Amino acid sequence: MKYSKEHEWVKIEGDIATVGITHHAQDKLGDVVFVELPEVGKAFKQMDEFGVVESVKTVSTLYSPVSGKVTEVNKDLSAKPELINDDPYGNGWIMKLKISSPADADKLIGSDDYQKLIEG
Amino acid sequence: MDYIPNTDKDRQKMLSAIKAPSIDALFSDIPKKALLKGALRLPSPLSEPELKKELRSLSEKNTANGHRVSFLGGGSYNHFIPSVVRHLAGRSEFYTSYTPYQAELSQGMLQAIYEYQTMICNLTGMDVANASMYDGATAAAEAASLACRHTGRRNVYVSEALHPEYRTVIKTYGRFAGWNIEEVSPDSSMKDPACFIFAQPDFFGRIEENAATFSDVVHSKGGLSIATVDPISLGLLAPPGDYGADVVVGEGAALGGAPSFGGPGLGLFACKKAFLRLMPGRLSGATVDDKGRRGFVMTLQTREQHIRRDRATSNICTNEALNALTATIYLSALGKAGLKKVAELCLQKANYAKELIKKLPGFSLPHSAPAFKEFVVSMPFSAKKANEALLGKGIVGGLDLSLFYPERKNQMLLCVTELIAKADIDRLVKALGEVK
Numbered sequence: 291m292k293y294s295k296e297h298e299w300v301k302i303e304g305d306i307a308t309v310g311i312t313h314h315a316q317d318k319l320g321d322v323v324f325v326e327l328p329e330v331g332k333a334f335k336q337m338d339e340f341g342v343v344e345s346v347k348t349v350s351t352l353y354s355p356v357s358g359k360v361t362e363v364n365k366d367l368s369a370k371p372e373l374i375n376d377d378p379y380g381n382g383w384i385m386k387l388k389i390s391s392p393a394d395a396d397k398l399i400g401s402d403d404y405q406k407l408i409e410g
Numbered sequence: 411m412d413y414i415p416n417t418d419k420d421r422q423k424m425l426s427a428i429k430a431p432s433i434d435a436l437f438s439d440i441p442k443k444a445l446l447k448g449a450l451r452l453p454s455p456l457s458e459p460e461l462k463k464e465l466r467s468l469s470e471k472n473t474a475n476g477h478r479v480s481f482l483g484g485g486s487y488n489h490f491i492p493s494v495v496r497h498l499a500g501r502s503e504f505y506t507s508y509t510p511y512q513a514e515l516s517q518g519m520l521q522a523i524y525e526y527q528t529m530i531c532n533l534t535g536m537d538v539a540n541a542s543m544y545d546g547a548t549a550a551a552e553a554a555s556l557a558c559r560h561t562g563r564r565n566v567y568v569s570e571a572l573h574p575e576y577r578t579v580i581k582t583y584g585r586f587a588g589w590n591i592e593e594v595s596p597d598s599s600m601k602d603p604a605c606f607i608f609a610q611p612d613f614f615g616r617i618e619e620n621a622a623t624f625s626d627v628v629h630s631k632g633g634l635s636i637a638t639v640d641p642i643s644l645g646l647l648a649p650p651g652d653y654g655a656d657v658v659v660g661e662g663a664a665l666g667g668a669p670s671f672g673g674p675g676l677g678l679f680a681c682k683k684a685f686l687r688l689m690p691g692r693l694s695g696a697t698v699d700d701k702g703r704r705g706f707v708m709t710l711q712t713r714e715q716h717i718r719r720d721r722a723t724s725n726i727c728t729n730e731a732l733n734a735l736t737a738t739i740y741l742s743a744l745g746k747a748g749l750k751k752v753a754e755l756c757l758q759k760a761n762y763a764k765e766l767i768k769k770l771p772g773f774s775l776p777h778s779a780p781a782f783k784e785f786v787v788s789m790p791f792s793a794k795k796a797n798e799a800l801l802g803k804g805i806v807g808g809l810d811l812s813l814f815y816p817e818r819k820n821q822m823l824l825c826v827t828e829l830i831a832k833a834d835i836d837r838l839v840k841a842l843g844e845v846k
Contacts, residue, residue: 324687326687344687344712344713345712346712346718347712348717348718349710349712349717349718349721351721358774
């Protein structure tokens with residue numbers, strides 16, 4: 291699993307990337323009440339905005355950690371946005387992308403660096 | 411004597427922090443000749459009785475609204491305000507309170523806003539209404555902004571019969587938002603519209619019978635249908651939800667507010683549920699607390715400017731709570747039957763006036779559509795001349811349309827509300843017939 295400095299995680303399996311927000315991000319946001327999901331088929335470049343996540347405290351923009359085309363979105367989040375709080379790395383995933391530029395992953399950070407970022 | 415609490419030493423410290431040599435240096439950008447030299451030339455001090463006398467003589471130079479019969483409308487209207495409205499809205503707990511920062515502490519205010527939203531939804535046939543905006547014009551511009559966000563488009567089509575000042579405000583909003591604003595007649599062709607904004611009744615007082623067609627046309631091109639309404643007319647006319655509007659906005663000042671210098675306004679804003687999260691402003695929501703008791707919460711504030719900064723849905727970060735409360739009390743006092751009665755009286759009296767004026771020699775009606783409470787008359791002389799003559803007889807005439815539409819020479823927009831008596835209308839008609 292890799293991380294963006296904007297607190298998204300990405301898990302890469304073959305040419306498919308699954309994207310969500312980190313435990314740290316959901317903890318700082320507080321109770322998530324709404325997730326604006328991207329449309330399936332839409333293409334994003336690395337660090338393009340792809341949606342927003344709304345909590346009782348604020349609304350936060352989501353950035354795509356890698357370039358690619360959306361193949362699937364987590365429709366469960368429409369009815370149960372709290373999945374992001376309950377299970378940020380599992381059932382709280384947000385979208386899946388077909389990766390268009392595998393080199394993007396090199397620009398992301400690993401778990402040790404992410405840990406340092408949130409502690410820093 | 412002034413009441414500035416900081417000392418010379420404080421001031422020196424502040425000046426040195428910003429590296430300014432003196433307070434005067436802060437004003438160095440102002441041209442010297444524009445600066446005041448010496449003291450203000452004011453009259454000598456007066457005792458309280460003298461001052462009151464002075465102020466009274468100044469105020470007597472004005473004619474207060476209501477002292478003369480007035481046929482002036484054009485966006486700001488004289489309607490009857492039941493005494494209970496000002497009595498309740500003027501209570502200090504409402505009248506002196508500022509925006510509730512710890513909103514949930516003010517359950518009464520939140521409940522009042524919730525009731526207001528419910529009434530606006532009922533009147534407009536929309537699913538959600540916000541807690542209100544500044545005025546009808548800014549609400550219309552915010553509706554265009556919502557449509558651009560929703561469609562990802564920039565082409566804002568505006569009816570030529572929308573209030574000219576609303577169109578100016580929309581242009582101001584659009585100038586830096588990159589909108590292409592076109593003023594069109596509803597049947598002209600639209601290309602990739604974000605929305606079509608029209609008025610019902612329109613600026614000329616006409617009841618638009620083809621409103622459903624406007625909605626169908628803009629929908630078929632993927633844009634939103636935005637109606638601006640006179641809330642009083644909704645006592646009689648179909649709610650815009652019935653003719654396909656996606657967003658309904660309007661000036662709500664007529665709901666219990668007096669037309670003092672044209673304000674303060676009350677921006678009505680309601681839309682279909684699909685646009686809830688694109689809607690500007692905040693709203694009050696009903697919920698239950700941890701013991702299951704009903705309560706109210708301020709919601710959707712998270713998308714406002716004080717939290718989302720440059721990514722906020724809108725630059726308006728407040729509502730007009732006191733005016734919304736006034737509207738709520740007004741509508742509660744009138745009830746459904748009362749609002750319908752007010753609307754009926756407006757319609758009947760306006761049409762009585764219209765029929766009589768039409769028969770005056772040299773007068774005609776440029777529009778054939780049915781009128782709600784306003785109508786346009788074409789006269790054998792200028793509106794300016796007519797209004798001067800009317801004023802001489804203690805009557806405030808209509809709006810000179812050549813101010814907004816130079817081609818509408820000799821045309822006047824007259825407004826007749828429920829406050830106008832039949833005798834007043836007869837007096838107006840007689841006076842117009844006597845203008846030389």
